[in-house]
Amino acid sequence: TQLLEQSPQFLSIQEGENLTVYCNSSSVFSSLQWYRQEPGEGPVLLVTVVTGGEVKKLKRLTFQFGDARKDSSLHITAAQPGDTGLYLCAGAVSSGAQKLVFGQGTRLTINP
Amino acid sequence: ETGVTQSPTHLIKTRGQQVTLRCSSQSGHNTVSWYQQALGQGPQFIFQYYREEENGRGNFPPRFSGLQFPNYSSELNVNALELDDSALYLCASTGGGRGPGETQYFGPGTRLLVL
Numbered sequence: 001t002q003l004l005e006q007s008p009q010f011l012s013i014q015e016g017e018n019l020t021v022y023c024n025s026s027s028v029f030s031s032l033q034w035y036r037q038e039p040g041e042g043p044v045l046l047v048t049v050v051t052g053g054e055v056k057k058l059k060r061l062t063f064q065f066g067d068a069r070k071d072s073s074l075h076i077t078a079a080q081p082g083d084t085g086l087y088l089c090a091g092a093v094s095s096g097a098q099k100l101v102f103g104q105g106t107r108l109t110i111n112p
Numbered sequence: 113e114t115g116v117t118q119s120p121t122h123l124i125k126t127r128g129q130q131v132t133l134r135c136s137s138q139s140g141h142n143t144v145s146w147y148q149q150a151l152g153q154g155p156q157f158i159f160q161y162y163r164e165e166e167n168g169r170g171n172f173p174p175r176f177s178g179l180q181f182p183n184y185s186s187e188l189n190v191n192a193l194e195l196d197d198s199a200l201y202l203c204a205s206t207g208g209g210r211g212p213g214e215t216q217y218f219g220p221g222t223r224l225l226v227l
Contacts, residue, residue: 006154033215042114042202042218043155088154098206098214099145099168102154 002027004091006103013079014111021074021087021106029091032065032072033100037086079110115139116205116219124225125193133188133222137205143167144186145216146178149200161186190224198226 004025013019023032031050035043047056049065049072056063060083062075072089086107090100115138125131137144143162147155157170161180175191184205190197200223204216 004154035218040220040223042116042204042220044114044218045215048215090154092214098143098216099157099160099170100147100155100204100216102147102156104152105154 002029002091002093002101004089004101004103006089006106008106009104010107010109012109012111015080016078019076019079019108021089021108022071023073023089023103024071025091025101026070027091027101028069029101030069030094031092032069033090033092034063034072034074035088035090037088037105043088043090079108081110081112084108084110114217114219116203116217118201118203118219118222120222121220122223122225124227126227127193127195129193129226130189130191131193131224133190133201133203133224135186135188135203135205135219137184137186137203138217141205141207141217142184143206144180144184145204145206146186146188147202147204148172148197149202149221150196151199155202158188193226195226198224200224 033048034046037043052067052069054065060077089103117136145160146158149155159169160167164180180186200221202221204218
């Protein structure tokens, strides 16, 4: 059974600070996706990383896929209150069905 | 807006009852996956339908069943509801490609409360 451990589960910081969220597994994934979920809504895709060692940037967000494709990180620079939300990492498993294995999520609060 | 719609948005049932949740996939998408998200947890894969056939199943009992219709919309049925079935139920559609970067587009979910 593939598991994704996401840390920290809760993070509350001041506006302007930097932060990193980690997503770790002992399993290899064909790709890893990061989602953001607002209350009462479904997850919205932020980025997909496919190649080991891949780094992608989305404005102030930097996503990295581990060399062995088992772990990933999300780094936010100069966090803003609008970054507040639930961040989920999800590993893609291709065994018949293309299913996603999700981490528990990181509840991020950015205080003004 | 992902183009994936779900109904109803909220539902309250009692233990032992049965429930049907509905999902309309994004136009052109032939694959629908269902996930259960308990409060404070990440979503868990229930099953996937591809061209009207079940194409994979997670660790959920047989009382969780589904259907996919010729227009690729889908239903999730849960029989003999238990309190632990209270959760947000999400459906996600994809184009059915097998590439590693295939994106799943999620609907807003149905919030089910079992009393």
